[in-house]
């Protein structure tokens with residue numbers, strides 16, 4: 001690429017701070033696997049829409065381009081957008097073929113499809129052999145198979161894949177096993193950032209912060225909060241439904257991580273091995289006397305903002321979802337027994353368990369024993 005500094009100097013401009021220019025998408029480049037990563041609001045979908053718009057421009061150019069953009073019958077200027085069925089309810093007010101982003105949408109006609117899983121994705125790819133660029137939105141939502149499927153089509157069919165996705169979860173950890181594998185097979189990464197949404201801060205931020213609204217307070221989600229909570233984009237004032245903000249690392253408060261590993265998990269280990277029933281005491285306290293829990297004791301070391309999580313509803317149920325569906329330390333039957341014996345909220349618990357299973361965490365989840373889920 002031409003050095004932008006040279007171009008400016010030749011215009012007689014003074015020596016300014018020159019930043020990398022924002023380029024149009026280059027369809028003549030060799031097939032790539034591009035991860036577009038960033039928190040919500042960083043413009044991942046807008047990026048996809050721009051690629052699509054650029055493609056429309058290039059398709060109107062002369063046949064000279066076809067030679068540079070076509071391999072094995074697939075033209076990279078033909079862009080197909082694939083979205084996950086898990087995402088369908090996010091934009092109920094747009095036309096079915098709309099690629100919607102903040103501030104607008106593009107209608108993609110027959111160049112957009114919604115698929116359930118990678119098997120359906122493969123069907124769509126096979127049905128459109130002349131399409132060289134595939135945008136697979138929210139790539140981390142798919143099962144792990146996606147990573148190697150994409151790599152094979154990239155190698156064998158010389159296709160380009162653009163994968164806008166969250167790569168970090170609210171704990172600031174790699175989202176799941178699929179995200180981990182995608183990082184391995186990718187050839188390029190476009191990191192996008194958004195402003196930190198903390199009122200006192202405007203740093204570039206790339207972390208997703210989960211919080212709950214409770215009586216006009218923002219309460220951070222605890223580390224052991226259920227990893228996946230299926231829900232809409234609308235801001236919720238129900239302290240059982242999370243909200244998200246983009247935050248810089250300084251303003252990404254994540255209480256109870258130490259507690260989760262130092263106390264909660266070990267208690268469940270001991271309970272499972274029949275050593276003691278301290279777990280039950282702790283779960284009971286979380287539900288009915290949170291300020292007397294071991295959690296409260298630990299949070300005192302983390303400060304006021306962390307202590308606020310003691311006011312959250314269904315704290316005990318959240319811990320049980322974590323221990324059952326994510327840590328695999330309790331079976332579903334055991335968890336339900338505990339829930340019933342302590343008079344906890346079984347509806348909330350089952351809903352969240354379903355969320356974890358629906359999103360194919362790519363982690364070993366305990367199969368329910370003697371329970372239908």
Ligand SMILES: [Zn+2]
Nearest residue numbers: 196201248251
């Ligand atoms: Zn900040």
